[in-house]
Amino acid sequence: MRRLLTRGRPSLLAALLAASPLGCVGDLEGGPTEPEGFGCATGCDELAASTSRFPRLSHPQWEHTVRDLLRLDADPGLTSTFPSDAPRGFFDNDGAELNVSGDLRTEYQRAAERIAERVATDPAALMRILPADLPASPETARARALLEDLGLRAYRRPLTSAELDTYATLFARGPELYPDDDPFVGGVRLCLEAMLQSPHFLYRAELTPATGETAFALNGYELASRLSYALWASMPDDDLFEAAASGALDDPESLDAEVTRMLEDPRVDEVLVRYHEQLLSVSLYRDLRRSSTLFPDFTADVPGAMADEVRYFVRDVISHDGGVRELFTSRFTYVNEPLAAIYGIDGVSGAAMQRVSLEGSDRSGLLTMGGFLARNASDIDSDPIRRGVFVNHRILCAPLPPPPVAPPPLPADDMTMPHTLRERVTTFTGAGTCGASCHGTMINPIGFAFEHFDAVGAYRDRDRHDLPLDSADSYAFQGNTREFADAVELSAIVADERMTHACYAEHLLQFVHGRAPSTMDEGLLRHVTRASHHDSASLRDLVRILVTSEAFRQRSPVELDELPRVEME
Numbered sequence: 001m002r003r004l005l006t007r008g009r010p011s012l013l014a015a016l017l018a019a020s021p022l023g024c025v026g027d028l029e030g031g032p033t034e035p036e037g038f039g040c041a042t043g044c045d046e047l048a049a050s051t052s053r054f055p056r057l058s059h060p061q062w063e064h065t066v067r068d069l070l071r072l073d074a075d076p077g078l079t080s081t082f083p084s085d086a087p088r089g090f091f092d093n094d095g096a097e098l099n100v101s102g103d104l105r106t107e108y109q110r111a112a113e114r115i116a117e118r119v120a121t122d123p124a125a126l127m128r129i130l131p132a133d134l135p136a137s138p139e140t141a142r143a144r145a146l147l148e149d150l151g152l153r154a155y156r157r158p159l160t161s162a163e164l165d166t167y168a169t170l171f172a173r174g175p176e177l178y179p180d181d182d183p184f185v186g187g188v189r190l191c192l193e194a195m196l197q198s199p200h201f202l203y204r205a206e207l208t209p210a211t212g213e214t215a216f217a218l219n220g221y222e223l224a225s226r227l228s229y230a231l232w233a234s235m236p237d238d239d240l241f242e243a244a245a246s247g248a249l250d251d252p253e254s255l256d257a258e259v260t261r262m263l264e265d266p267r268v269d270e271v272l273v274r275y276h277e278q279l280l281s282v283s284l285y286r287d288l289r290r291s292s293t294l295f296p297d298f299t300a301d302v303p304g305a306m307a308d309e310v311r312y313f314v315r316d317v318i319s320h321d322g323g324v325r326e327l328f329t330s331r332f333t334y335v336n337e338p339l340a341a342i343y344g345i346d347g348v349s350g351a352a353m354q355r356v357s358l359e360g361s362d363r364s365g366l367l368t369m370g371g372f373l374a375r376n377a378s379d380i381d382s383d384p385i386r387r388g389v390f391v392n393h394r395i396l397c398a399p400l401p402p403p404p405v406a407p408p409p410l411p412a413d414d415m416t417m418p419h420t421l422r423e424r425v426t427t428f429t430g431a432g433t434c435g436a437s438c439h440g441t442m443i444n445p446i447g448f449a450f451e452h453f454d455a456v457g458a459y460r461d462r463d464r465h466d467l468p469l470d471s472a473d474s475y476a477f478q479g480n481t482r483e484f485a486d487a488v489e490l491s492a493i494v495a496d497e498r499m500t501h502a503c504y505a506e507h508l509l510q511f512v513h514g515r516a517p518s519t520m521d522e523g524l525l526r527h528v529t530r531a532s533h534h535d536s537a538s539l540r541d542l543v544r545i546l547v548t549s550e551a552f553r554q555r556s557p558v559e560l561d562e563l564p565r566v567e568m569e
Contacts, residue, residue, distance in 0.1 A: 051515045051555060054203040055095025057229075059085060060274070064234035066196070069153055070119060071128040078111045090394070090507065091278050093233075093514045100202070112196035120181060120189035129188075143171045143187055150191070155200040156235055157221040167191050204229060210557040217554055220244035227259065230512045230547050232267040233274070252548075259548055263540050269318050272539055275511045276314045276327075276366075279394060282307050285371040290456055294380060297341040298456045301351070305339040306371035306457075312353050313366070321538040324504050328365035328495040331358040342370055342458050362452065362459050364488045365495070367391065370457030377455040381464060384425055384447025385439070391446045395494060396477075397503035398442055418465040422448055445473040449490040501533035505542070512546045524549050 057065060059082055063075040083104050087097045100108075119125045131149040135141045147167045151159035159167070174186030181189065195201055206222045218226065224244040228236040236244065240258065248254040262268065277283065285307040290298040312334035317326045334355055340348035343363070348354055358364065366372065376386040392398040410428055419427075425447075429439035451471045454460050463469055474483040475490075477497040484490040494500050505528035509517050517525065528545050531537040537545075546552060 052095040053206045055514055056098035056100060056203050058093045058098060061093065061229060061233050066115060068234050070115070070125065076115060078114065082107045089510070089516065091511045093511065094516065095514050108197055108202065112193045115196060116189045116192040119192060120185050126185065126188065139184065142184065144168055146188065147171060147191060150195065152241065153235065154195040156204065156225045170194060206555060213557055215550070215554040215556060220247060220249045223249050223553055226552060227262065227547055231262045231271060231543070232265065233271050234267070256548060259544055263544060268540065269315055272318055273311050273314050275508070276310065279507055280310060280366065280372060281375065282310050282371060284375055288374050290379065295456045299338050301338040302342060305336050305353070306369070306374065308353050309334050309339060309369055310371060316355070318539055321540065323536050323538050324501055324532050325495040325536060328367060328491045330365050332356065333358055333363065333369065339370065342456055344459065362486070362488060364491045367491050367494070368487050373450060373453045373457035374455065379455060381421055381455050382451055382453060384422065384451060385443055387450050388443035388447030392442055395503060396499050397506060400442060401438055418467065420463055420467045420469065422451055422470055441476065445475045446490070448473045449484060449487045452486060498529065498533045502529040505529045505532060508542060509546055512543055513552060521551060524551050
């Protein structure tokens with residue numbers, strides 16, 4: 001919309017939004033403010049957790065939505081210039097965390113202009129967004145038919161008559177603003193710019209008003225959007241729009257059938273891979289650096305291969321209907337030649353990732369992968385404290401107390417009488433020290449299980465001082481003390497403990513529902529945990545439970561009264 005601004009005209013987009021019957025007040029920048037959450041003393045089953053009525057699209061969701069809205073072959077690839085989302089939690093799709101800064105608002109405007117120009121100047125791209133039943137004439141009827149179809153898909157709901165009228169008025173100004181274009185093309189370009197900057201596109205607006213003091217059902221279009229963004233990280237497809245319009249999503253059996261169809265789409269696998277990437281902080285692997293003198297096998301190609309290993313492995317587990325246990329106990333992985341050298345695996349050549357067996361090896365599942373081990377290590381050695389903290393936090397959800405503001409470093413090793421790292425850590429934080437209750441019982445035992453893996457995740461029998469290593473210990477899993485000899489045994493125990501499955505359920509709910517868990521989710525979390533731990537449900541089936549639950553299909557009576565508005569400068 002830059003042309004509208006540089007010519008000194010008032011923003012047509014602002015006028016468009018002001019004309020909406022939705023009572024738009026507020027500002028897109030910063031996003032809506034969340035209300036106070038409901039308590040949960042009694043009657044929790046009758047309430048849904050309080051969530052934002054206007055969760056903003058995350059950057060990946062924005063990319064996928066533009067791709068599917070315009071029926072492109074690939075994501076437009078424009079979010080690389082957007083200010084990065086820096087969520088306070090593990091995941092980047094929490095609706096309460098995603099706001100719009102002034103810089104992001106500017107980037108949205110630029111992206112909308114670039115995309116609209118790309119479509120308008122490419123006849124094939126323009127044809128892809130035209131509805132099949134577009135009338136041949138008159139021009140006003142063609143415009144309204146296009147706007148009705150494009151508006152439904154951009155807003156993820158039918159346009160109101162007032163919105164359609166306003167867009168039709170805007171469409172008619174296309175030839176004025178883009179005199180070098182065909183009049184119809186100019187109208188498409190101008191309206192596409194406006195739609196891609198609308199809060200109804202940038203936010204998943206849930207406008208159904210509360211009907212009382214208890215949780216109430218979302219309408220079909222709102223539920224369709226929740227489903228598509230949870231399972232595909234994108235907008236609904238034509239079949240899902242049809243189900244929303246027909247009321248099929250209100251029927252549990254029809255809803256389950258639609259979810260079954262959606263779960264068979266390969267986009268679900270990619271969403272679940274992204275969930276595990278964020279849970280394990282895989283994006284940080286690419287920053288790993290090690291001394292080529294100390295670790296000659298740790299070449300520049302290894303960090304990327306470590307990130308790819310997680311993606312390929314998780315995708316394999318999903319495709320074979322694996323569950324949480326398989327994430328920690330599967331005796332296979334994916335390596336290429338550089339990563340195989342770190343693992344000591346022979347017979348692998350080339351840069352392509354290849355599936356290899358780990359039977360009889362010292363590795364098993366996610367916790368023995370090089371990326372996790374190297375990321376949670378020092379530049380020259382293992383780091384049992386960092387590894388122990390990570391597993392306690394991300395895998396077990398153990399209630400660790402906050403660390404000191406400035407934790408003192410471990411004492412330097414006395415090279416005249418070297419000790420293993422385990423001995424030094426135990427002396428500093430073990431029994432008889434101020435860290436005994438936390439480090440000695442929770443952090444250190446888990447971390448020691450990985451002592452056979454060095455600073456790059458390579459297996460070793462002796463440490464860098466040529467001293468023998470000890471990886472045996474025990475850990476109290478919610479009072480159930482289990483002993484283990486090494487990382488493989490620990491991984492098997494972790495896979496077997498209910499504590500792990502409960503933690504996984506909590507993280508998965510947060511990712512799939514796009515919000516932090518609340519006390520109102522206790523029953524649902526018990527259901528997911530039991531399905532995972534007792535019934536060995538697949539990862540896809542755990543997602544099915546979450547998206548067909550009442551907590552997902554309903555919303556809290558707590559409402560936001562205002563819809564964010566774009567203020568064009």
